[in-house]
Amino acid sequence: MFIDSHVNLHGEDFAEDLDAVIARAREANIGRMIAICCKLTDFEAVSAIAEQHEDIYCSVGAHPHHAKDRPDITADELMEMARHPKVVGIGETGLDFHYGYSPEAEQYQSLKTHIDVARRMDLPLILHCREADTAMADLLEEEMGKGAFRPLLHCYTGGSELARRAARLGAWFAASGIITFKKAEDVRQVFREDVPDDKVIIETDCPYLAPVPLRGRRCEPSFLPHVAQGLADTKGWTLDETEARTTANFFDLFDRVSRP
Template sequence: MTQITDSHCHLDFPDFNEERPQIIQRALDAGVHRMVTICTRLRNEPQVRAIAEANAPVFYAAGTHPMSAAEEPLTSVEELVALAQHPKFVGIGETGLDYHYTAESAEVQKTSLRIHIEAAQETGLPLIIHARAADDDMTRILTEGFRAREYNCVMHCFSSSAELGRAALDLGFYLSMSGIAAFPKSQELRDIFTAAPLDRILVETDSPYLAPPPFRGRRNEPSYVVNTAKVGAEAFGLSYDDFAKATEANFDRLFAKAAAWSPA
């Protein structure tokens, strides 16, 4: 069976509480041999870590989501670096900017983003970015940080402008394809992905959100990343196997700590 990775999901969310083991098993049965579950509020990090510790296929990342930045205590570089010492902690974030719902907290979001960038620089782990309705500030802050000291980054659930996509790619970053890219009316977004080099593409679910067809409108789960990847393969003019292998190589390159991990 072709193997693929769900590079971004939220297995700690209450949507999964009743059947988390079964959801992980369904992913494995579909060929999804790795999942990165994302902590969006650092006070929840112990619960997210416990899921990764209890399940060999699951890795985790942690940060403060921009929509929560005004509600949560501001983290520090030192706190994130300390968390990153865990063997299954493989990324910094998700962090970023969201002016669609939370524009009133733009300044604290920017401060939080810069802290996460510095933590990515310190640890060498990839930064995981959420970007919505903030393209200009996002481009500027990511570029300023990179020019000061290089770091790696993925634009998670990328659905922003072609201009932000090109800016990210110019910095050597990656674009991650979620279920949004599989929606029938998302041809313009698929065109942004296919204009990018294949070796900069990841796939994800962002579950429990954004289920791809034929599950749209239902709770998303990691096994459905296969459906998004099939649409991605078609967009790139590749077989599913070839597209999955390419995204696997990309994941291994960006999330090198996950790629190198083996059970004790």
């Protein structure tokens, strides 16, 4: 059984064939999926998918691109949303200094609120980080000093410094289809050398980042075994070993997801 820890199933990309996409995922031995909320106004649509399918759970949060939409969101407001019975994680939140769609100050403000909620509710914190490695590492260390929480650096493409510093804090890391890309040797090196074996999980981040040999297509959860093969090749594991390790690691982190 594989677990897709990060899917984006709501919205127009899957509007015409969502049921078929989910059926193909099950046929590919995808035992659980987490539907990710990146915009607070999308939570109703995201959670509705989780409500309709026993094997799909969800998160609640605001991607740094959307931090500007509700920079004043309070921890109490976010906690109320997170009490939905299918919510198993907080986020996607984080820092993105590449696009700058939200001012940095508002990204920090939103991220700190998400951290507070993840800490208080003891839920995994799903993090996006782009061109903000040092800022993210500094903030995680600062916030961990205020009280423990469980960070997950999703679709990890950061450098060794952030990986090492986050690993010392007990963070998890998710490999996406990028780990199969020909030009992503720097990403593979970090997963080989800096990501602990017991802290790595896998995701598709569908509909984005389809893995080789399906690159260029709309990504979907049924492509996850190709991501697993990329991680297996990187770590020197068999595919069966990768399946067992990443599934066990997933349930260690997402402990409110039921086991099949």
